[in-house]
Amino acid sequence: MDATVDCWKILDLPARSDERSVKRQYAKLLKVTRPDENPVAFQQLREAYERALQLAREGDDGVGGDASLVQASAAPLVQRPAPVTRPVVRSAQEQAAELLETFDDTAVDQCWNEAIARGIESTVETLLFMRCAHTPDAYPNLLRWGLETRQWLTPWQQVRPREADQQRLGHLLSLGLYRRLEQCMADGEETRFIECLEHHSKQGWLGDLARRQTLHVQVLDLFLEHKNWSPALFQRIRQLFAWDTESAVVPIVDEQWHTLLRRCEEKKWVDELRARVREGEQHPNPRANAAALFLTGSSAERLQARVATFTEADWQACEELSEAFTTRFPDWARMFPDHNPWFWKALVGHESPQHVMKRACAGMTVTLALGMNGLHPAELPVMVIMSPILVLLGVLAAYMGKWLLDLWVAFTKSFYDIDQSVSAWCARHQLTRDRRFLVIRNSVPMLTVGFILWKWLGLLGVVTYVITLLIGKLPAGRAVPINRQYRWRRPLQAIYRIAGLSPLQWLFGIAMVVVIAYVQQNMPGTLLTQGS
Incomplete structure (x- = not known):
């Protein structure tokens, strides 16, 4: 009798509470009673919860009172032996499902400690893995905890979910990473792009050869689809994936790889021309004047104004640039007026003798x-x-x-x-x-x-x-x-x-x-x- 009263008192519930109320109250008290902070109180709470749950299922409110007297008066003359009450033993699957009914993504460690205390951590981890495999975006903290702490999708993970769930989670992770990288590339945020890629490259789930190969292909697709990346970013990626050697194996066809290399060289060349122009603003020189002419655009008025003060040294610098574009970057003819890298010759004109x-x-x-x-x-x-x-x-x-x-x-x-x-x-x-x-x-x-x-x-x-x-x-x-x-x-x-x-x-x-x-x-x- 005293034990029954104490269980309702510890749970702070009325004696006639139903099973649903008991579970809710227990989940609420778990947030303030943690086993690592007060193991004695946690043990009392656990025992009171189990006793109250048993009473709620049996329909006993834990109070003898008048009900016991009525039952005693109605008892037959021949006394029958009282039935033996056996404790209800629940499976680990049932306990894990009950524990995860009130799962909070911001309290992953607390849930995990509770699972350890009950001895059902393996079952709980399997269910948590399945949740991430189906809706990883809904549980970002749980997903991070599983990848970094429990080594999911690596040879060192403790649980062994179904192969289909593992493949599904790996696919969703790769897709989510690709979307983040694509957003960074589209916004021109190269620092975030490389930081995100370096962070995920160190995670164990990308140690799988197939997933890492998928990541490489995705990154190369981003470089092929977008054009607003810098040569410095491409060089960082080559170093990160060990593509900066002659013997490197790149997971795309040679034609596409050479296209990226050529595009990178072109970007370096344009950056060099822009650097010349900036240098010429401080210290004018023929090479800077020629670079400014090539970057002016196709406006006839602006081109004529640019060459108005050109000397022979400036024209010779233009000649060197045209030869460089013709031999090194033949595809860049489209950026010049009339698709001709020697467009400046039409601007030279002629000088008639005076007087x-x-x-x-x-x-x-x-x-x-x-x-x-x-x-x-x-x-x-x-x-x-x-x-x-x-x-x-x-x-x-x-x-x-x-x-x-x-x-x-x-x-x-x-x-x-x-x-x-x-x-x-x-x-x-x-x-x-x-x-x-x-x-x-x-x-x-x-x-x-x-x-x-x-x-x-x-x-x-x-x-x-x-x-x-x-x-x-x-x-x-x-x-x-x-x-x-x-x-x-x-x-x-x-x-x-x-x-x-x-x-x-x-x-x-x-x-x-x-x-x-x-x-x-x-x-x-x-x-x-x-x-x-």
């Missing part, structure tokens, strides 16, 4: 005047009178030359690429200042003018012409003003600018005119002043 008309007019006029230098001194007034006609003839000859030059320029468009190649070769060997000076287009007219001067003025005319051109290659001095208002303050500099000649060219030209005139007067018919 062509002015110099041609002056040259023809002087040539005609010197051609009439053989007149008798008495005829000099006639020459003075005819000087306007000479000037007019010089202008007409210059315009005729311009018309012929336009025809020549139109004709040279048919072999423009050849002219560009020749001009680039001359610029690389410093025969010309810049590849924009088209050698064939500009040299033929210059040679023609030189031939005419040789025929009209002889060797001295050709020497004057060539040396004047060479003097023009010298750096321009301060005698050529830029401001138009400044021009009229210094008339001499204004004349220099209008004619397009430097002071040295002017002095040399005047001196040679005097020399040619003197030779014509004193040595008529010589090859110095008369062509053959």
Whole structure:
């Protein structure tokens, strides 16, 4: 009687409680009475629970009272022996199912300690494994506990669930890991990607060859499907999976593997170009200018603005980049305008000689005047009178030359690429200042003018012409003003600018005119002043 009253008191329940109430109250008290903290109280709670459960099933409320008196008065005259009450023995499966009725994912250790105390830990672990095999997302703490503490899905696990359950759990784990990695890859969170992969690679369930092979294939699929990964991440993965050696066995076809390697090299190359551009912002250099041009895009306006200040060194750097893309990354032609890695050649353009008309007019006029230098001194007034006609003839000859030059320029468009190649070769060997000076287009007219001067003025005319051109290659001095208002303050500099000649060219030209005139007067018919 006292034991019965004590069991209801310990459970803090009324004496007539049913079996369901007893189980609920027991589960509630288990949260505050733990065997590792107070084993004596836990043992009392356990005994009270078993006694109360037995009484609830037998229909006895544990109180004698009037009911016992009624039963005693109604008893027959012949006393029958009382039946022997045998304790109810429940199987481990029943006890495990009862324990897991109130399972809490946040109190896995408490449930496990209770199972150990009852001696049913093997059965409980099997049921817990089956729960994770069917709904692993619902029990994240239990799944972590099973993988890390109980070594599930490894040769060292204590329980042996069905093979189908083990395969199901392994498949769900692989699928969940793949989804997390895919999300990290899509969001560009490479640090989380590698941390997640390294953490799971150390877990025992991936020690199985088939699961590890599946993981490798999944990671490679992510790299093939996405393009926003960095070469550094790919290199980390190669080191993690030992794919950075020549003898490495990669679980995809060779073509796909070489595609990934080539894509990684391309990304490294683009990163290097971007690094050059950043370096050029601090310290401008031809390689940085060329890299910026290749990364500008296909906008014609932006490309023209980028090459406006290019020099020969910049064009040579562009040539090196084009050769690199052509030989190393032929697939990258699609990123350039018109799918051509040599697109920049169309931006080079050409440079026409300055002051062509002015110099041609002056040259023809002087040539005609010197051609009439053989007149008798008495005829000099006639020459003075005819000087306007000479000037007019010089202008007409210059315009005729311009018309012929336009025809020549139109004709040279048919072999423009050849002219560009020749001009680039001359610029690389410093025969010309810049590849924009088209050698064939500009040299033929210059040679023609030189031939005419040789025929009209002889060797001295050709020497004057060539040396004047060479003097023009010298750096321009301060005698050529830029401001138009400044021009009229210094008339001499204004004349220099209008004619397009430097002071040295002017002095040399005047001196040679005097020399040619003197030779014509004193040595008529010589090859110095008369062509053959």
